[in-house]
Amino acid sequence: MNEDILTRVQSNPKFKELVHKRxxxxxxxxxxxxxxxxxFILVLAFAxxxxxxxxxxxxxxxxxxxxxFIIISAFVLTGIYVRKANTExxxxxxxxxxxxxx
Amino acid sequence: xxxxxxxxxxxxxxxxxxxxxxxGAFEGDVxxxxxxWHAIIMFFLFxxxxxxxxxxxxxxxxxxxxFYTAGGGITGFQNGLAIAGDYMSAASFLGISAMVxxxxxxGLIYSIGFLVGWPVILFLVAERLxxxxxxxxxxxxxxxxxxxxxRTFAATGTLVVVALYLIAQMVGAGKLIQLLFGxxxxxxxxxxxxxxxxxxxxxxxxxxxxVQIIKAIILLGGASFMAFMVLATVGFSxxxxxxxAVAIHAKGAEIMAPGKADPIDSISLGLALMFGTAGxxxxxxxxxxVSDAKEARKSVFxxxxxxxxFYILTFIIGFGAIMLLLEQPSxxxxxxxxxKEVTQLIGGSNMAAIHLANAVGGDLFLGFISAVAFAxxxxxxxxxxxxxxxxxxxxxxxxxIKKGKANEADEIRVSKITTVVLGVVAILLGLLFEKQNIAFxxxxxxxxxxxxxxxxxxxxxxxxxxxxxxxxxGGFIGLISAVALIVMGPAVWVDVLKNETALFPYKNPAIFxxxxxxxxxxxxxxxxxxxxxxxxKAKFEAQFVRSMTGIGAAGASKH
Numbered sequence: 310m311n312e313d314i315l316t317r318v319q320s321n322p323k324f325k326e327l328v329h330k331r332x333x334x335x336x337x338x339x340x341x342x343x344x345x346x347x348x349f350i351l352v353l354a355f356a357x358x359x360x361x362x363x364x365x366x367x368x369x370x371x372x373x374x375x376x377x378f379i380i381i382s383a384f385v386l387t388g389i390y391v392r393k394a395n396t397e398x399x400x401x402x403x404x405x406x407x408x409x410x411x
Numbered sequence: 412x413x414x415x416x417x418x419x420x421x422x423x424x425x426x427x428x429x430x431x432x433x434x435g436a437f438e439g440d441v442x443x444x445x446x447x448w449h450a451i452i453m454f455f456l457f458x459x460x461x462x463x464x465x466x467x468x469x470x471x472x473x474x475x476x477x478f479y480t481a482g483g484g485i486t487g488f489q490n491g492l493a494i495a496g497d498y499m500s501a502a503s504f505l506g507i508s509a510m511v512x513x514x515x516x517x518g519l520i521y522s523i524g525f526l527v528g529w530p531v532i533l534f535l536v537a538e539r540l541x542x543x544x545x546x547x548x549x550x551x552x553x554x555x556x557x558x559x560x561x562r563t564f565a566a567t568g569t570l571v572v573v574a575l576y577l578i579a580q581m582v583g584a585g586k587l588i589q590l591l592f593g594x595x596x597x598x599x600x601x602x603x604x605x606x607x608x609x610x611x612x613x614x615x616x617x618x619x620x621x622v623q624i625i626k627a628i629i630l631l632g633g634a635s636f637m638a639f640m641v642l643a644t645v646g647f648s649x650x651x652x653x654x655x656a657v658a659i660h661a662k663g664a665e666i667m668a669p670g671k672a673d674p675i676d677s678i679s680l681g682l683a684l685m686f687g688t689a690g691x692x693x694x695x696x697x698x699x700x701v702s703d704a705k706e707a708r709k710s711v712f713x714x715x716x717x718x719x720x721f722y723i724l725t726f727i728i729g730f731g732a733i734m735l736l737l738e739q740p741s742x743x744x745x746x747x748x749x750x751k752e753v754t755q756l757i758g759g760s761n762m763a764a765i766h767l768a769n770a771v772g773g774d775l776f777l778g779f780i781s782a783v784a785f786a787x788x789x790x791x792x793x794x795x796x797x798x799x800x801x802x803x804x805x806x807x808x809x810x811x812i813k814k815g816k817a818n819e820a821d822e823i824r825v826s827k828i829t830t831v832v833l834g835v836v837a838i839l840l841g842l843l844f845e846k847q848n849i850a851f852x853x854x855x856x857x858x859x860x861x862x863x864x865x866x867x868x869x870x871x872x873x874x875x876x877x878x879x880x881x882x883x884x885g886g887f888i889g890l891i892s893a894v895a896l897i898v899m900g901p902a903v904w905v906d907v908l909k910n911e912t913a914l915f916p917y918k919n920p921a922i923f924x925x926x927x928x929x930x931x932x933x934x935x936x937x938x939x940x941x942x943x944x945x946x947x948k949a950k951f952e953a954q955f956v957r958s959m960t961g962i963g964a965a966g967a968s969k970h
Binding site: 373 | 526667674
């Protein structure tokens with residue numbers, strides 16, 4: 310990458326917008342995933358009885374839907390990011406690349 | 412340290428993640444079983460088919476980019492399946508279903524740990540990695556740093572991780588095949604080594620990826636069928652399945668709840684699983700096989716879906732095994748362990764999924780699932796070998812020795828020679844470690860990936876202040892501390908070296924070794940006032956722009 314392109318991209322307000330949006334979403338979702346997982350680990354470590362309690366009186370415990378929820382949440386969060394990145398962010402990125410060529 | 416942590420340690424944990432066949436039954440002596448012809452025939456069908464693919468791939472593999480990254484022409488969906496295939500190893504399949512069979516809920520906890528690293532890889536690492544790298548993760552780590560020291564470090568990290576994994580896989584393969592096929596240990600190890608070398612040297616990344624994709628599809632298909640048949644026996648009511656399992660299992664209602672765990676060890680395990688995944692060289696290299704950042708993102712999305720689905724299946728399979736196998740006297744055997752008579756599943760708990768295949772689908776399906784388990788190992792070792800070969804040819808030979816002036820044909824030749832050498836070494840180590848307790852090896856590999864490769868890779872992309880000195884010193888401190896703490900911990904000091912008490916109390920050193928690596932990488936970088944450090948920091952802006960926009964990134968090659 311030559312200096313010209315570099316300065317052109319860096320001074321492009323769209324680039325700042327892209328960096329801001331993408332970085333923010335990335336960290337937000339990461340923190341959410343970490344909070345869900347380490348929240349789960351902390352409950353396991355300090356209050357395992359919560360997960361071992363019966364769900365609505367049957368044999369199935371609270372831990373089963375919680376576990377399934379975490380698995381599904383991982384999938385859903387990646388879906389949210391990919392949707393946003395592959396449409397909105399990529400469009401913005403495309404414009405930045407075009408602008409840089411001129 | 413009790414309950415589920417203990418199981419992890421005793422079985423898969425120390426052979427932590429996905430890819431090892433670390434679990435209990437494969438550690439000790441296993442009895443050779445009667446020759447299983449269904450399994451052998453189906454396995455050879457798989458080999459014949461994948462050899463056909465390798466031949467096809469070999470005709471399309473010309474350039475270095477073809478060899479290392481399949482020309483960058485793999486789609487996001489295909490790559491998602493291949494990544495999932497790397498993760499859905501024989502250890503995940505047999506080991507996690509065995510854990511559910513033994514402990515119930517704790518098996519689910521364990522599999523969740525494997526899964527949650529993936530979203531974080533996507534959000535923070537995947538697209539930057541794709542935009543900056545070409546063939547190996549060292550391309551990214553050394554992007555603005557000095558090539559020789561950083562690539563030497565990255566290649567060391569890669570080769571150590573690959574070697575530990577390969578040993579675990581080879582020993583696991585030998586024992587598994589003795590159990591499943593009734594072949595001898597040494598012939599199984601040699602067979603795996605030879606096939607691995609053939610896939611990689613002739614077919615490169617294209618063949619390695621397709622072998623992994625095919626395996627992933629048949630494994631997902633087989634596991635889906637088993638889970639379906641299990642649920643069918645209880646009228647598709649999970650509550651009914653849990654009731655029956657609790658009524659039969661010796662631990663009763665305990666299998667529905669988590670066991671007690673040491674908080675430090677649990678958190679440390681979580682860190683090793685999450686960040687180890689983001690530091691495994693054979694996983695990272697898959698991000699270079701797709702055409703751009705968009706496809707890289709899609710790969711992780713599909714991979715997360717497939718892996719999550721697979722773990723739900725193994726949970727059902729584990730409970731199905733409790734329901735359908737525990738009350739079958741024909742499935743049980745009595746063995747003497749530590750001087751006590753124990754009644755267990757024939758071949759141990761790791762065989763739960765295999766016996767269940769027989770129970771729900773008869774001999775033919777048993778053969779199918781056995782063949783799938785073996786195919787799984789083959790696909791995983793091929794990926795490992797390719798990753799190790801790239802580290803030697805691309806990082807050490809082309810960049811360090813030839814200073815980036817190697818010609819492509821020579822580089823590919825070095826890669827192929829390395830693959831053959833790795834195959835021979837893997838076979839020898841497999842034979843050498845037959846009687847050793849190798850349960851700690853994959854755990855060690857994961858800890859090293861999390862403590863050495865990941866911090867350097869992460870900081871190189873996210874922190875302007877990283878310098879060569881900081882990366883190399885911090886990375887090696889992470890590597891050495893992970894090794895030292897595991898050796899001094901219960902997994903090696905007590906279980907392998909037979910000392911009374913461990914010098915270091917935790918099974919999982921990741922929380923300490925990762926912290927050490929980050930702190931030292933930061934400290935040495937901050938203290939580094941050299942001229943090159945100033946230049947390296949100045950190059951960050953250009954790197955950042957490329958990592959964000961993909962301008963200048965390696966694209967897909969056209970055939």
